Amino acid sequence: MKQTISKKPITTHQEKMIHQNVKKPVRTISGVTPIAVVLKPKKCDHGTCIYCPGGDFVPQSYTDKSPAIMRALALKFDPYEQVMNRLGVLERMGHPTDKIELIIIGGTFLQYDIKYQYNYVKRCYDALNGKKAKDLEQAKKWNETSKHRCVAMCIENRPDNCSPEEINRMLDFGTTRVEIGVQMPDDEIYKKVNRGHTVKDVVEATERLKNAGFKLGYHIMPGLPYSNPKKDIQMFKKIFSDEKFRPDQLKIYPCQIIENSPLALIHKQIGYEAYTEQQTKKILIEMMKLIPEYCRVMRIMREIPKEKLVQGIEKLDLRKDIEAEFRKSNIKIKEIRMREIGFNQDEEHKNLKLKIIEYPASNGTEFFLEFIDENDILFGLLRLRIYDNKKKAMVREIHVYGQALELGKQEKDNAASTQHIGLGKIMLNKAEEIALQHKISKISVISGIGVREYYKNLGYYLEGFYMVKDLK
Numbered sequence: 001m002k003q004t005i006s007k008k009p010i011t012t013h014q015e016k017m018i019h020q021n022v023k024k025p026v027r028t029i030s031g032v033t034p035i036a037v038v039l040k041p042k043k044c045d046h047g048t049c050i051y052c053p054g055g056d057f058v059p060q061s062y063t064d065k066s067p068a069i070m071r072a073l074a075l076k077f078d079p080y081e082q083v084m085n086r087l088g089v090l091e092r093m094g095h096p097t098d099k100i101e102l103i104i105i106g107g108t109f110l111q112y113d114i115k116y117q118y119n120y121v122k123r124c125y126d127a128l129n130g131k132k133a134k135d136l137e138q139a140k141k142w143n144e145t146s147k148h149r150c151v152a153m154c155i156e157n158r159p160d161n162c163s164p165e166e167i168n169r170m171l172d173f174g175t176t177r178v179e180i181g182v183q184m185p186d187d188e189i190y191k192k193v194n195r196g197h198t199v200k201d202v203v204e205a206t207e208r209l210k211n212a213g214f215k216l217g218y219h220i221m222p223g224l225p226y227s228n229p230k231k232d233i234q235m236f237k238k239i240f241s242d243e244k245f246r247p248d249q250l251k252i253y254p255c256q257i258i259e260n261s262p263l264a265l266i267h268k269q270i271g272y273e274a275y276t277e278q279q280t281k282k283i284l285i286e287m288m289k290l291i292p293e294y295c296r297v298m299r300i301m302r303e304i305p306k307e308k309l310v311q312g313i314e315k316l317d318l319r320k321d322i323e324a325e326f327r328k329s330n331i332k333i334k335e336i337r338m339r340e341i342g343f344n345q346d347e348e349h350k351n352l353k354l355k356i357i358e359y360p361a362s363n364g365t366e367f368f369l370e371f372i373d374e375n376d377i378l379f380g381l382l383r384l385r386i387y388d389n390k391k392k393a394m395v396r397e398i399h400v401y402g403q404a405l406e407l408g409k410q411e412k413d414n415a416a417s418t419q420h421i422g423l424g425k426i427m428l429n430k431a432e433e434i435a436l437q438h439k440i441s442k443i444s445v446i447s448g449i450g451v452r453e454y455y456k457n458l459g460y461y462l463e464g465f466y467m468v469k470d471l472k
């Protein structure tokens with residue numbers, strides 16, 4: 001991996017603003033307010049992975065005791081009602097609701113009837129727009145300037161549902177992030193746990209999704225039947241050492257035996273035991289140490305209520321203990337979330353600089369730009385991908401950390417934000433410069449529907465599903 005550090009990436013004024021701003025605590029740390037919408041129950045086409053609870057009345061990978069599922073059940077899984085309900089609750093709690101990330105959870109969305117998929121997404125936008133559009137196109141157009149803008153959309157998916165046609169459909173919906181279930185990349189294990197796909201599917205999906213500009217998350221599952229701690233660590237290492245994988249994000253869900261899952265029926269027969277809390281903690285600590293700068297762990301542990309567990313760890317906030325241990329023993333972890341300014345408010349922040357990490361991934365080159373201080377605390381990041389034989393440049397993510405600001409408000413109205421002091425723009429300029437150095441004359445950005453206006457103001461225009469800029 002190559003690393004470079006820009007000498008003078010920001011102005012003194014901007015640096016001063018950052019120093020003032022970060023003294024105040026932030027409320028919505030990641031800067032965007034998430035709303036999860038749950039799909040109606042549907043069985044996966046390949047059958048059931050043996051650890052999946054696979055309910056008939058709730059989406060396949062959830063139980064009827066998860067809070068998001070209980071809310072969705074009460075609203076008959078209607079997407080419009082779910083979004084309206086969440087907006088109301090968030091507003092009453094005083095959270096900003098002008099920048100929303102829609103997260104579609106519950107099953108394998110791309111396997112539902114196509115009409116259902118389009119109608120589902122349209123109705124989410126209708127709720128954000130506060131009016132009913134005639135079709136998805138109109139709903140998206142309205143959302144570009146709506147009060148509640150969809151600035152990001154995430155779909156949970158399977159690696160074998162990422163064909164070019166399915167990727168186009170996700171782009172058409174306005175998706176910016178895709179999470180795929182990888183668990184552990186091993187064909188033998190996949191077969192035995194009835195995953196219904198292969199490692200080849202994971203590799204191909206990874207490349208296609210990155211080339212389409214999506215931010216890519218892997219769901220990882222240590223402790224599967226037919227694995228062991230040593231094997232888990234070996235496979236986890238491979239996810240980052242082998243350039244065919246290298247995801248941007250992870251959710252780490254240690255395997256548990258959940259009521260009604262096939263595993264609950266056969267675990268004694270196959271001599272399977274879920275990892276203990278101690279074993280899990282140990283393995284998670286090892287994994288965290290292996291994660292490179294460009295990857296963020298979004299979540300550790302699934303929200304499975306204890307009454308639904310046949311065997312497995314009950315402690316949902318294991319992550320807190322692990323992070324506390326790292327901080328106490330002063331172990332520096334490179335993973336993104338641990339370095340984010342929102343989680344490091346007490347420190348002093350000096351000498352902000354722009355660092356660029358270059359690494360090969362999935363037949364392309366990734367440039368990971370990050371604004372960090374002298375203690376490696378992170379203020380913002382950008383992912384640029386050069387691919388297709390160095391002919392194309394795609395910005396897959398720009399993220400500036402700080403409280404979610406209401407659109408149009410300036411930083412003087414909100415001293416806790418670093419979002420509107422130009423870090424995003426500086427990183428984007430740098431990305432354009434890198435593209436030009438590679439003799440690429442056009443750069444594309446995957447943009448949530450509600451962020452298109454921002455790019456228009458920076459000289460970008462809409463072409464197909466992307467905001468693009470001619471560089472010559």
Ligand code: SF4
Pocket residue numbers: 044047048049052053054060061106107108158181
């Ligand atoms: S793909 Fe996900 S939802 Fe489908 S059976 Fe497997 S774990 Fe359950």
